[in-house]
Amino acid sequence: MYVAVKGGEAAIANAHRLLADRRRGDRSVPALTLSQIAGQLALAVDRVMAEGSLYDPELAAMAVRQSRGDLIEAIFLIRAYRTTLPRFAATRPIDTAAMVIERRISATYKDVPGGQVLGPTFDYTHRLIEPEMAEDAPVAAPARRDPPEDAGHAPRVTDILGDEALIEADGEGKGAEPADLTRTPLAFPASRDLRLQALARGDEGFLLGLGYSTQRGFGRTHPFVGEIRIGEVEVEVDLPEFGFPVVIGRVRVTECQMVSQFTGSKAVAPKFSRGYGLVFGQLERKAMAMSLVDRALRADAFDEERRAPAQDEEFVLAHCDNVQATGFVEHLKLPHYVDFQAELELLRKMRKAAGATDETVSGSKGDVEVVQ
Structure with a gap:
């Protein structure tokens, strides 16, 4: 029989002290600083900011340190802290066309206006462990190259297609007050702005699996990467006393525009459709997965039958939050002691009613005794 557990508070306090000890690690090794985490584990920090819905690299680094590198735990910490912050205003929509670009690639046009900018990427590495990682080896500075003549003009690829009316128009719901998922419970059917918020906060691994499924036939997504761009954008707010927008800072974001298969009708000429992804930091895999799922969730807009998991809005949005x-x-x-005891008692009554008399149950690892 089970007995009540005693000494719970003391055990929990000891567990917390043990956690702090394990978090610190070997005392002969210098403790990690927040600047080290933010600078050298930047992609982990970016994910915590994106899925925690709060842009603050130092705070995200603190959460990574506190969680011992468990990023979902760090995201939880950031979400909890975010609920304590006052909300002063809503910013203007950021202008990604005016982004200070650090990385910008297109899989649809080789000679895209503004040029291809590889930036910092793992795309062309050999995926081999480098021995230099075992020590603090010096790092050579990147070579300086002159930017392309039209580097100051980098129109989005979807805008180029839009000028020829080859892709559906952008700005679904433009002008309407956007919903706020952090203040309004998710309801179905969800507007696209609400869906995009949920996907931006969603778990990268979950969205990656769903995005992959659409490419394998479980959805109608057969895309090209129109463009991925990473860089800093200005954040503006409207201040009534000034009468004009004021820049309050910059944030680094990743934007992905997927160009997907045709759509059209007797009244509308065939055009490419699109999927969209935008997240804090340098998270292009997340932005790509988000754009794939966004396109799959827009099945109703194109009179497509919803047959795949990635097209099921309630399934995706209700389960993507890590x-x-x-x-x-x-x-x-x-x-769950009380619940389990209730289930155990019910099972005994059911067995008794069924006249069960077996004393053992044969299993693949031998006989397991059943206590009656």
């Missing part, structure tokens, strides 16, 4: 998923899965390891 903080909610973590809470629901990890709560299973918390005490």
Whole structure:
């Protein structure tokens, strides 16, 4: 029989002290600083900011350190902290066309206006562990190259296609007040702005799997990467006392525009459709997956039958949030003594009613005794 657990508070306090000890690690090794985490583990910090819905590299680095590198735990910490912050205003939509570009590639046009800018990327590495990673080896500075003559003019690829009316128009819902997922519970059917918010906060791995599924036939997404661009954009707010927008800072974002298959009708000439992804930091895999799923979720807009998981709005949006998923899965390891005792008693009554008399149950690893 089970007995009540005693001394819970003392055990929890000790668990916290042990956690702090393990977090610090070997005392002979210098502790990680926030600047080291933000600078050298920047992609992890970017993910925490993106899925935590709060742009603050130092705070995200602090969460990564506190969580011992468990990024979902760090995202949870950022989300919790975010709820304590006052909200002063809503910014103007950021202008990604005016981005200070660090990386910009297109899989649709080789000689795209503004040029291809590879930037920092793993795309062309050999995926081999480098021995230099074992020590603090010096790093050579990148070679300086003159930018292309038209580098100051880098129109988005989808705008180039739009000028020829070859792709559906951008700006669905333009002018309407956007929904706020952090203040309004998710309801179905969801508007596209609400869907994009949910996807931007969604778990990268979950969205990656769904995006992959659309490419393997579980959805109607057969895309080209129109463009991925990474860089800093200005954030502006309207201040009534000034009468004009004021720049309050810059944020680094990744934008992905997917060019997908044709759509059209008797009244409308065939055009490419599009999927969109925009996230904090340098997270192009996340932005790509987001844009693939965004296009799949727009099935109704193109009179497509919803048959694949990535096209099921309620399935995707209700399960893509890793903080909610973590809470629901990890709560299973918390005490369920009373519930289990109830299930155990019910099972005994059912077996008794069925006249079960077997004393053992044969399993693949031998006989397991059943206590009655």
